[in-house]
Structure formats: structure tokens, C-alpha cells
Amino acid sequence: SVFSSPSFDEHEDVAFHYDGETGLKAIISLHSTVMGPALGGCRMWAYDDDAAALTDVLRLSRGMTFKNALADLPWGGGKSVIIGNAKTDKTPAMMREMGRFVDSFGGRYIVAEDVGTTPEDMAEIAKTTRNVRGVKSVGFDPSPGTAYGVFKGLEAAVGEALGASDLKGVRVAVQGLGHVGYDLARRLHAAGAVLTVTDIDAAALARAERELGATVVGLDAIYDADVDVYAPCALGATLNDDTIPRLKASIVAGAANNQLAETRHGDRLADRGILYAPDYVLNAGGVIHIYHEGPDFDRDATFAHIGRIGGTMRDIFRRAKDDGIPPHIAADRLAKDKLAAAKAGQRKA
Ligand code: NAI
Incomplete structure (x- = not known):
């Protein structure tokens, strides 16, 4: 069972989302919100299997907790993954659905770009949630x-x-x-x-x-x-x-x-x-x-x-x-x- 993954050590909240219309298959992992809303990027990757995607999102969200804490940010650690090929499977509608998924956390998760996603994707996500950073139109380069x-x-x-x-x-x-x-x-x-x-x-x-x-x-x-x-x-x-x-x-x-x-x-x-x-x-x-x-x-x-x-x-x-x-x-x-x-x-x- 996915719920027996040993990587679920101290995670607060992990959610899976499938959307039939856009084909979105995504996982959001909130490792910790002790310091504040969990911020972490959205990775889109053609994982070998769903277990690999879960292991990755659990590991990466934990890493974000440590990273944000040591960076003196009022942010906890989270991460999301979209299972699929970023070059061939991605559509704007899928990104807007991802935004709805992010929004369902009511601000406890803030998404940004990562491997396989771009500032343009964040702009699409921004149409369905306010809880997004690194949006193309904002025009900042970190x-x-x-x-x-x-x-x-x-x-x-x-x-x-x-x-x-x-x-x-x-x-x-x-x-x-x-x-x-x-x-x-x-x-x-x-x-x-x-x-x-x-x-x-x-x-x-x-x-x-x-x-x-x-x-x-x-x-x-x-x-x-x-x-x-x-x-x-x-x-x-x-x-x-x-x-x-x-x-x-x-x-x-x-x-x-x-x-x-x-x-x-x-x-x-x-x-x-x-x-x-x-x-x-x-x-x-x-x-x-x-x-x-x-x-x-x-x-x-x-x-x-x-x-x-x-x-x-x-x-x-x-x-x-x-x-x-x-x-x-x-x-x-x-x-x-x-x-x-x-x-x-x-x-x-
Ligand atoms: P980038 O894509 O602009 O630069 C990567 C450079 O590495 C390119 O010039 C590319 O030609 C070169 N490269 C690719 N394969 C290579 C190889 N085998 N040997 C030598 N050079 C090779 O990426 P960016 O934004 O400069 O990021 C660099 C690293 O820093 C990445 O690992 C990224 O995840 C990390 N990073 C970047 C941040 C940012 O603000 N851009 C923030 C945190 C981490």
C-alpha cells in the first residue's frame, strides 16, 4: 500500500488528485507548516511508477522544510509532483486544474516552479489560485x-x-x-x-x-x-x-x-x-x-x-x-x- 511508505516519517498532510477531464495526476505533500505556509515547487516528471512519484514528493517536501527554516523564512516545507511528460502531456487546462488542487489547501500550500514547470505554467496556475509564486507576468528572476x-x-x-x-x-x-x-x-x-x-x-x-x-x-x-x-x-x-x-x-x-x-x-x-x-x-x-x-x-x-x-x-x-x-x-x-x-x-x- 502507498500508505506504508517509510518516507511518511513526519509529514503533516499528503493528498492525491486525479482529474479525468484534463488527465492531471498529482500529489501535494505538506511536510511541515510549523514555520508558516508550506512553500515548494511543482515538479512534472514521467516517473516510472506512482510509488517513485510519492517517494520523490515526500523527500523533496521534507527538504523544503529544512531549506526554508535555515533561510529564515516564515514558510514551512511542501512540494508537489505532476506525473507525466512535461514536453508532451502538459496543457494549460491541466495547469489550471493543478491550481484548483493547490487552492484546496486554503493557503497552507504555496506552489512555485520546479523541474518540468515554468513561469508560464505558474501564470496559468495563478488563474485558479492566489497561492502561487514565480509567475511569469510578475517578471522577477531569482x-x-x-x-x-x-x-x-x-x-x-x-x-x-x-x-x-x-x-x-x-x-x-x-x-x-x-x-x-x-x-x-x-x-x-x-x-x-x-x-x-x-x-x-x-x-x-x-x-x-x-x-x-x-x-x-x-x-x-x-x-x-x-x-x-x-x-x-x-x-x-x-x-x-x-x-x-x-x-x-x-x-x-x-x-x-x-x-x-x-x-x-x-x-x-x-x-x-x-x-x-x-x-x-x-x-x-x-x-x-x-x-x-x-x-x-x-x-x-x-x-x-x-x-x-x-x-x-x-x-x-x-x-x-x-x-x-x-x-x-x-x-x-x-x-x-x-x-x-x-x-x-x-x-x-
Ligand atoms: P541554467 O540552465 O541557466 O544553467 C545551467 C548551465 O549548465 C548551462 O549553462 C548549461 O549549458 C550547463 N550545463 C549543462 N550540462 C552541463 C554539463 N554536463 N557540464 C557542465 N555544464 C553543463 O540553470 P541555473 O538556473 O543557472 O541553475 C543551475 C543549478 O542551480 C541547477 O542545478 C539549479 O537547480 C540550481 N538552482 C538554481 C536556482 C536559480 O535561482 N536559478 C535556485 C536554486 C538552485
């Missing part, structure tokens, strides 16, 4: 915010591992020069870092060579680069059995989601003495930006909030040292403590 947060967290990691107070001469390998990666590379270059870069996009590489004096290497050679920091900003799961033994970097700090192929790879990094800045803390600038978006958007206040990622990262490294655990575990503990404190506060009130 990527520069994400890049700024990664930069601040990377700085904190360099301070921790190398004892350096700035990035002058620090060698960084940036994997992926997209919306986040290029902006991060630009900031790093401005701070005096020396860049090695890779991408599948030749134009982005040429630009980085020209504007940032970056050294270009092949897609696979990035793991062998002789650098201080490896900054994954393209794909997930790049920290795995194949790559970890090859890394020369003493720090991993990048924007990509789900960098650890499996949790145990966080331990492998620690075994090798490589400091890992947990991805979901480092790349929270995007969700913080989304929180601040609106008619009264205040860029300075938004970036000040995002900048606090540096301090959070230092708290995590301290906790890791105090408890004798790797940072990816310390981050989860810090988030759990925060949630427990909030819960205790609510019981008292």
Missing part, C-alpha cells in the same frame, strides 16, 4: 539572488577551510555558466578569485574567457582541476564514487540542487578532508528572492536577507565541529532545532 547567496556561503567556506579573509588568488572551478553560474563567476572574478570553467555552451565559455580571464577545461576535466574550490552549478549528483576521489579542491560550494548522489557521499567528502557547504543552504537565495518578490520589492533588503547565508554557513561549520559530524548532517540538525524551538514556542503561546 538567479542573481541565488548567485549572491552562493558567493556569501562560498566566502564563509573559504574562511573556514583556508583561513582566508577574502577571495584574492583563491582558485575556483565553476561547473556550468548558466543563470546562476555565470553571475557567481562574475562575482568571484571581481573579488580576485582565479577561475577554471566548463560548460556545454561554447558561447558562455568564450565570454568567461574574454570577460573573466577564466581558463576553460573539458566537461569531465573539471573534477581533476587543481583548485581550492569546486563549485557545481549545472547538474545534480556530481559528488559520487567516481568524482570524489578525483577532487583536488578542499572545498565544495556551488548552486546545483542535490549535489550528493547519496547522503553517504557527504561522509566521503569529510573523510577526504573536503569541506562541503550544504547545497540547500547555499542556494537558498532563490527562494529568499521569491519570498520578497511583489509590488513593494526592496532589492537592498532582499540582498541583505540573502547575505545572511554566510552567517548561517558559519553556524553550520561550528555545529559540525562541536558535534564531530560532517556539515550536511550539521545543517539538518540546526534546521531540526529551529523547528523544535518554533514548535515549543507555539505550544507556550
Whole structure:
């Protein structure tokens, strides 16, 4: 039975929705609303089976609780999945039905885009619910915010591992020069870092060579680069059995989601003495930006909030040292403590 899934550890509310007219097959998972309404993206994916979709939404919604808590947001953690092929199965009517499903939670779930959905889809969803963020017509791009947060967290990691107070001469390998990666590379270059870069996009590489004096290497050679920091900003799961033994970097700090192929790879990094800045803390600038978006958007206040990622990262490294655990575990503990404190506060009130 789906209800016996071991992943239902502490989830508050999980709902399935099938709509015959539009063909929508969706699951919404609210992991926690202790901090506030549960915010998390809607993923559309052609899952092998429904059990895989359920496991994914449970796992991802739990991750959002931790991410939003450590980002100092008044938001809990949730996520939704639509089962189907985003390229061939998606229709505007299906998205509007998804909006009705989101709306049925009465504001306890707030949806945003994720893998397989776009700002245009969010605009469609916005026709049937107000509980949506990242709508196309609103016209905000969170990527520069994400890049700024990664930069601040990377700085904190360099301070921790190398004892350096700035990035002058620090060698960084940036994997992926997209919306986040290029902006991060630009900031790093401005701070005096020396860049090695890779991408599948030749134009982005040429630009980085020209504007940032970056050294270009092949897609696979990035793991062998002789650098201080490896900054994954393209794909997930790049920290795995194949790559970890090859890394020369003493720090991993990048924007990509789900960098650890499996949790145990966080331990492998620690075994090798490589400091890992947990991805979901480092790349929270995007969700913080989304929180601040609106008619009264205040860029300075938004970036000040995002900048606090540096301090959070230092708290995590301290906790890791105090408890004798790797940072990816310390981050989860810090988030759990925060949630427990909030819960205790609510019981008292
Ligand atoms: P993007 O799609 O703009 O950039 C990805 C870049 O990686 C592209 O330039 C692409 O050509 C390159 N790439 C693809 N395959 C590659 C490979 N095998 N090796 C090297 N480069 C490769 O994506 P974006 O928005 O910059 O996001 C990057 C990562 O950060 C993703 O993992 C994303 O989930 C994560 N992230 C992004 C946020 C945002 O605000 N955009 C927020 C939080 C996380």
C-alpha cells in the first residue's frame, strides 16, 4: 500500500488528485507548516511508477522544510509532483486544474516552479489560485539572488577551510555558466578569485574567457582541476564514487540542487578532508528572492536577507565541529532545532 511508505516519517498532510477531464495526476505533500505556509515547487516528471512519484514528493517536501527554516523564512516545507511528460502531456487546462488542487489547501500550500514547470505554467496556475509564486507576468528572476547567496556561503567556506579573509588568488572551478553560474563567476572574478570553467555552451565559455580571464577545461576535466574550490552549478549528483576521489579542491560550494548522489557521499567528502557547504543552504537565495518578490520589492533588503547565508554557513561549520559530524548532517540538525524551538514556542503561546 502507498500508505506504508517509510518516507511518511513526519509529514503533516499528503493528498492525491486525479482529474479525468484534463488527465492531471498529482500529489501535494505538506511536510511541515510549523514555520508558516508550506512553500515548494511543482515538479512534472514521467516517473516510472506512482510509488517513485510519492517517494520523490515526500523527500523533496521534507527538504523544503529544512531549506526554508535555515533561510529564515516564515514558510514551512511542501512540494508537489505532476506525473507525466512535461514536453508532451502538459496543457494549460491541466495547469489550471493543478491550481484548483493547490487552492484546496486554503493557503497552507504555496506552489512555485520546479523541474518540468515554468513561469508560464505558474501564470496559468495563478488563474485558479492566489497561492502561487514565480509567475511569469510578475517578471522577477531569482538567479542573481541565488548567485549572491552562493558567493556569501562560498566566502564563509573559504574562511573556514583556508583561513582566508577574502577571495584574492583563491582558485575556483565553476561547473556550468548558466543563470546562476555565470553571475557567481562574475562575482568571484571581481573579488580576485582565479577561475577554471566548463560548460556545454561554447558561447558562455568564450565570454568567461574574454570577460573573466577564466581558463576553460573539458566537461569531465573539471573534477581533476587543481583548485581550492569546486563549485557545481549545472547538474545534480556530481559528488559520487567516481568524482570524489578525483577532487583536488578542499572545498565544495556551488548552486546545483542535490549535489550528493547519496547522503553517504557527504561522509566521503569529510573523510577526504573536503569541506562541503550544504547545497540547500547555499542556494537558498532563490527562494529568499521569491519570498520578497511583489509590488513593494526592496532589492537592498532582499540582498541583505540573502547575505545572511554566510552567517548561517558559519553556524553550520561550528555545529559540525562541536558535534564531530560532517556539515550536511550539521545543517539538518540546526534546521531540526529551529523547528523544535518554533514548535515549543507555539505550544507556550
Ligand atoms: P541554467 O540552465 O541557466 O544553467 C545551467 C548551465 O549548465 C548551462 O549553462 C548549461 O549549458 C550547463 N550545463 C549543462 N550540462 C552541463 C554539463 N554536463 N557540464 C557542465 N555544464 C553543463 O540553470 P541555473 O538556473 O543557472 O541553475 C543551475 C543549478 O542551480 C541547477 O542545478 C539549479 O537547480 C540550481 N538552482 C538554481 C536556482 C536559480 O535561482 N536559478 C535556485 C536554486 C538552485
